[in-house]
Amino acid sequence: MADEVVFLNAGASPFGMRVRIALAEKSVEYQYREESLQDKSPLLLQMNPIHKKIPVLIHNGKPICESLLIVQYIDETWKDDKAPPLLPSDPYQRAQARFWADYIDKKVFSSMRGILWSPKGEEQEKAKKEFIEELKVMEEELGDKAYFGGDNFGFVDLSFVPFYTWFYAMETFVNVSVEAECPKLIEWGKRCMEKKESVAKSLPDSLKIYDFALQMRKKLGVD
Numbered sequence: 382m383a384d385e386v387v388f389l390n391a392g393a394s395p396f397g398m399r400v401r402i403a404l405a406e407k408s409v410e411y412q413y414r415e416e417s418l419q420d421k422s423p424l425l426l427q428m429n430p431i432h433k434k435i436p437v438l439i440h441n442g443k444p445i446c447e448s449l450l451i452v453q454y455i456d457e458t459w460k461d462d463k464a465p466p467l468l469p470s471d472p473y474q475r476a477q478a479r480f481w482a483d484y485i486d487k488k489v490f491s492s493m494r495g496i497l498w499s500p501k502g503e504e505q506e507k508a509k510k511e512f513i514e515e516l517k518v519m520e521e522e523l524g525d526k527a528y529f530g531g532d533n534f535g536f537v538d539l540s541f542v543p544f545y546t547w548f549y550a551m552e553t554f555v556n557v558s559v560e561a562e563c564p565k566l567i568e569w570g571k572r573c574m575e576k577k578e579s580v581a582k583s584l585p586d587s588l589k590i591y592d593f594a595l596q597m598r599k600k601l602g603v604d
């Protein structure tokens with residue numbers, strides 16, 4: 382029986398972009414369902430009753446929630462000869478990759494949220510400072526490698542690159558140039574977009590993301 386794969390997502394979500402890239406990497410066919418986060422479908426509530434969030438992957442009727450766990454599930458389930466595994470085979474290297482993905486979610490995403498959804502002022506400035514510091518940590522980890530995974534695009538690259546398309550919104554909201562602060566990180570983002578079709582076709586345009594963030598700020602009454 383053919384696999385039935387359903388992907389519940391919302392277009393601008395960096396977490397959803399991770400899943401999109403992973404599915405593209407492994408050439409998995411799936412049905413896409415766009416969710417409205419203001420009016421969640423009964424299917425989303427049934428499939429992710431704990432967090433009630435996208436993304437959710439439903440594989441043969443069984444849900445998997447949380448983007449990093451979904452990506453790991455995809456990596457373990459669809460082993461494609463053309464696409465090397467996203468996670469390294471060595472347990473220590475695997476733990477390190479998971480550490481950086483966790484750092485992105487706990488630290489980088491948290492400062493990005495601070496920039497995006499805070500009113501102009503002290504709180505947003507604090508988030509800006511933290512954001513740049515954290516990006517520098519990521520840049521240091523990248524070092525002179527082509528990818529966080531070394532010569533190949535891997536789990537950390539996949540976990541981080543969706544945020545690259547959000548950088549323009551951050552830069553515009555708090556008047557900072559990520560390229561001036563972290564040039565290697567920008568080169569890495571461009572490399573991912575140019576060399577990885579799975580990335581290029583999964584990331585929305587930065588301007589669209591910026592418009593989306595502006596609309597959200599209005600809706601939330603931040604500005």
Ligand code: GS8
Nearest residue numbers: 394395396418433434435436447448449
């Ligand atoms: C985060 C998912 C998330 O925040 C993951 O999958 O990695 N740790 C999770 N999803 C948001 C949309 S993206 O900002 C969401 O579904 N929000 C709906 C809500 O909070 O009601």
